[in-house]
Amino acid sequence: MENFMNDIEWIERYLDRSLSPEEMKVLEKRLEEEPDLRSKYQEHLQLIQGIRYAHLRERLEQLKTLEQSKLNDLTGGEERSIRLIPNWKPLAAAAALLVAVASILFIYNRAPLTDRLFAEHFEPFDSPGPGLTRGQGEGTLTWKQKGYEAYDNGRYEEAIESFRKSQEENHDAIVDLCMGNSYLKLEQYDKAEKVFESMLKDHDDLVTQANWYLALTYVKEQKLERARATLWGISKSSTYGVKARKLLKELD
Amino acid sequence: MTDIEILKLIRNNDGNGLSVLYEAYRSEFLHWIRRFAHCDQDEAKEYYQAAVLIVYENVHQGTMDNLKSSLKTYLFGIGKNLAWQSYRQDIRKQKAGAAFYLENYITEQSPELAQWQDHQLDLVRECFQLLGDPCRTLLDLHYFQRKSMEEISSQLAYKNADTAKNQKYKCMERLRRMVEERTVTHNQSE
Numbered sequence: 001m002e003n004f005m006n007d008i009e010w011i012e013r014y015l016d017r018s019l020s021p022e023e024m025k026v027l028e029k030r031l032e033e034e035p036d037l038r039s040k041y042q043e044h045l046q047l048i049q050g051i052r053y054a055h056l057r058e059r060l061e062q063l064k065t066l067e068q069s070k071l072n073d074l075t076g077g078e079e080r081s082i083r084l085i086p087n088w089k090p091l092a093a094a095a096a097l098l099v100a101v102a103s104i105l106f107i108y109n110r111a112p113l114t115d116r117l118f119a120e121h122f123e124p125f126d127s128p129g130p131g132l133t134r135g136q137g138e139g140t141l142t143w144k145q146k147g148y149e150a151y152d153n154g155r156y157e158e159a160i161e162s163f164r165k166s167q168e169e170n171h172d173a174i175v176d177l178c179m180g181n182s183y184l185k186l187e188q189y190d191k192a193e194k195v196f197e198s199m200l201k202d203h204d205d206l207v208t209q210a211n212w213y214l215a216l217t218y219v220k221e222q223k224l225e226r227a228r229a230t231l232w233g234i235s236k237s238s239t240y241g242v243k244a245r246k247l248l249k250e251l252d
Numbered sequence: 253m254t255d256i257e258i259l260k261l262i263r264n265n266d267g268n269g270l271s272v273l274y275e276a277y278r279s280e281f282l283h284w285i286r287r288f289a290h291c292d293q294d295e296a297k298e299y300y301q302a303a304v305l306i307v308y309e310n311v312h313q314g315t316m317d318n319l320k321s322s323l324k325t326y327l328f329g330i331g332k333n334l335a336w337q338s339y340r341q342d343i344r345k346q347k348a349g350a351a352f353y354l355e356n357y358i359t360e361q362s363p364e365l366a367q368w369q370d371h372q373l374d375l376v377r378e379c380f381q382l383l384g385d386p387c388r389t390l391l392d393l394h395y396f397q398r399k400s401m402e403e404i405s406s407q408l409a410y411k412n413a414d415t416a417k418n419q420k421y422k423c424m425e426r427l428r429r430m431v432e433e434r435t436v437t438h439n440q441s442e
Contacts, residue, residue: 008421008424043428044424044428045362046372046373046376046431047376047424047427047428047431048395049358049359049361049362049376050372050373050375050376050377050379050380050431051380051391051392051395051396051427052309052358052395053354053355053358053373053376053377054376054377054380054381054392055309055392055396056305056308056309056354056358057351057354057377059270059305059308060301060305060350060351060354062271063270063274063301063304063305063350064301066271067297067301197254200253200254201254201256207257211253214253225275225276225277225278225279225280226276228275229253229258229272229275229276230253232268232271232272232275233253233257233258233261233268233272235268236268
């Protein structure tokens with residue numbers, strides 16, 4: 001048993017590439033000269049590959065189930081392939097016409113749906129407010145405080161300007177979040193998207209909040225796959241999980 | 253969600269990681285591969301599922317730690333290779349699915365196993381499924397998720413890493429015997 005374990009340990013280290021060059025040479029020479037060891041090596045490798053394959057097949061089932069559930073989605077219609085049958089041309093032409101009409105109806109109906117979902121779920125992030133310190137007059141507000149004051153009073157363009165200047169001095173996740181929200185209020189969704197996406201790259205703070213508002217932005221922009229993926233990511237969060245799951249359900 | 257966050261979810265074995273990755277590029281990939289490989293939607297999905305799982309495996313094997321391109325480029329690159337491979341091997345006619353692409357992907361990584369018998373990989377998989385716990389979990393943690401013996405001993409509450417290592421050898425030995433027995437039975441029945 002001990003010899004067997006020793007050999008297997010060598011084989012595993014060989015596969016992990018953790019043998020020294022000298023040890024590697026020794027093992028490779030042994031593998032050439034000892035048929036028993038060679039078959040032990042191949043057998044072991046087979047088992048490891050089989051274990052990896054088993055894991056992947058299990059996950060494949062998960063993806064198949066996910067895909068199956070999509071057939072019931074709103075977008076299910078586009079997924080089904082057309083099976084060609086004899087005398088298919090008139091049917092194909094009719095189908096194409098039907099698809100075109102359905103697509104137009106789908107797009108017209110879809111836009112208000114995403115607009116409605118956005119309107120129902122979008123509540124601007126509460127800023128911390130300007131929070132004047134004792135003795136600080138309004139004339140001495142920092143850019144960040146000026147931004148929060150403008151944001152709280154619905155002057156979003158002014159808020160964005162102040163937030164930009166504030167970020168030049170000192171980067172802050174809350175400021176980014178309020179800036180993204182300002183763009184959403186101004187209906188500049190592409191800019192909001194950029195702010196939230198770069199926020200997720202640059203900050204470890206307020207990640208869930210950023211993901212929530214990014215998902216809403218995607219909904220508004222009708223980038224529904226991205227919206228779903230982003231919502232999935234926060235669906236177990238303690239703060240936004242319920243909202244995310246609700247919106248996911250509504251998107252389906 | 254950013255690429256880094258998706259990869260982090262998978263690496264941390266978050267149950268949502270794979271679904272998030274799958275959803276993230278699904279539409280774009282299906283649209284693209286249908287044009288690239290001239291295939292239908294069902295075939296496109298098979299390519300996508302295999303490509304996503306190869307990325308997923310690479311994350312666990314640590315081969316994506318220094319990813320230079322975007323996740324999307326990497327994923328689409330795998331899809332492209334799968335499609336080329338199908339084209340070269342002329343397996344499209346057989347309507348090969350994701351399971352077949354994954355099997356190919358695994359066996360191609362081990363040229364040493366040139367005499368790999370047909371269905372041998374499936375045989376090992378079946379035996380592994382019959383193995384039961386804790387062996388299944390332990391072997392999966394070590395060989396798929398690349399966890400160290402220290403991590404495994406703490407996760408599965410073994411006394412120490414050596415105990416976990418001994419248990420791993422015993423489990424591998426059990427698996428080996430099961431495969432051996434079934435191979436004999438399989439060969440006798442042919």
